[in-house]
Amino acid sequence: SYEVTQPLSVSVALGQTARITCGGNNIGSKNVHWYQQKPGQAPVVVIYRDNKRPSGIPERFSGSNSGNTATLTISGAQVGDEGDYYCQVWDAATGRPFGGGTKLTVL
Amino acid sequence: QVQLQESGPRLLKPSQTLSLTCSVSGGSISSDYYWSWVRQSAGKGLEWIGRIFSTGITNYNPSLKSRVIMSVDTSKNQFSLRLSSVTAAETAVYYCVRDSVDAGHDKWGQGTLVTVSS
Numbered sequence: 112s113y114e115v116t117q118p119l120s121v122s123v124a125l126g127q128t129a130r131i132t133c134g135g136n137n138i139g140s141k142n143v144h145w146y147q148q149k150p151g152q153a154p155v156v157v158i159y160r161d162n163k164r165p166s167g168i169p170e171r172f173s174g175s176n177s178g179n180t181a182t183l184t185i186s187g188a189q190v191g192d193e194g195d196y197y198c199q200v201w202d203a204a205t206g207r208p209f210g211g212g213t214k215l216t217v218l
Numbered sequence: 219q220v221q222l223q224e225s226g227p228r229l230l231k232p233s234q235t236l237s238l239t240c241s242v243s244g245g246s247i248s249s250d251y252y253w254s255w256v257r258q259s260a261g262k263g264l265e266w267i268g269r270i271f272s273t274g275i276t277n278y279n280p281s282l283k284s285r286v287i288m289s290v291d292t293s294k295n296q297f298s299l300r301l302s303s304v305t306a307a308e309t310a311v312y313y314c315v316r317d318s319v320d321a322g323h324d325k326w327g328q329g330t331l332v333t334v335s336s
Contacts, residue, residue, distance in 0.1 A: 112280055112281075142320070144321070144322030144323070146264075146322075146323070148264075153313060153326035153327070153328060153329055154264065154323070154326060155326075156321065156322050156323060156324055159318075159320065159321040159322045159324070160320055160321065160322075163321070165321070165324070195263075197263065197264050199264075199266075199322060199323070201319075204280070205279075205280060206266055206268065206269070206277050206278065206279050206280070207254065207266040207269065207277075207317070207323075208266060208279075209256075209263060209264040209265065209266060210263075211263050212263040212264065
């Protein structure tokens with residue numbers, strides 16, 4: 112089965128750039144979606160298809176995907192960006208697995 | 219604006235079958251989307267359970283496939299999840315989700331907590 116791995120936590124100073132990675136075998140050949148989840152709320156997609164931003168998502172959110180790593184980048188991180196972030200792919204054998212999630216802390 | 223709402227029993231005993239229904243409003247379940255179920259145990263990550271298309275085509279998480287059945291009722295604009303032989307470890311918030319092939323899970327229900335306890 113296809114597995115995607117994420118760091119458990121990422122910390123970033125206020126206003127700096129946060130990068131959250133999502134690793135998987137040749138993940139660059141797959142579409143990666145990123146979700147933000149805040150406590151007590153349902154997840155929200157912040158990046159889809161590697162680097163597309165849904166309407167209403169701030170421009171400071173961006174994504175890239177190449178080789179074995181996809182990356183969610185938050186430029187100028189704000190306190191309101193704190194939460195858990197999950198990556199997700201589609202794999203014919205495994206379906207739509209999520210990564211284990213990364214807790215983002217803005218210091 | 220499409221909205222999704224889960225419904226079903228909130229308390230089950232071990233070995234029973236979990237049955238949830240998701241009602242879709244503000245849009246047709248027969249549109250060009252899949253409809254998924256995702257769950258999350260307290261303090262844990264998201265787990266994709268499976269998805270169904272309006273024609274009845276399904277994809278399931280391989281780890282749950284033997285116990286999962288999803289169905290769709292286009293006349294009621296609803297889709298459903300049945301998960302048999304549940305255990306306490308499957309106590310979780312269950313979300314129904316609209317699944318766009320290109321844009322991921324773009325609409326989520328509020329989630330419903332299902333507790334499995336003897």
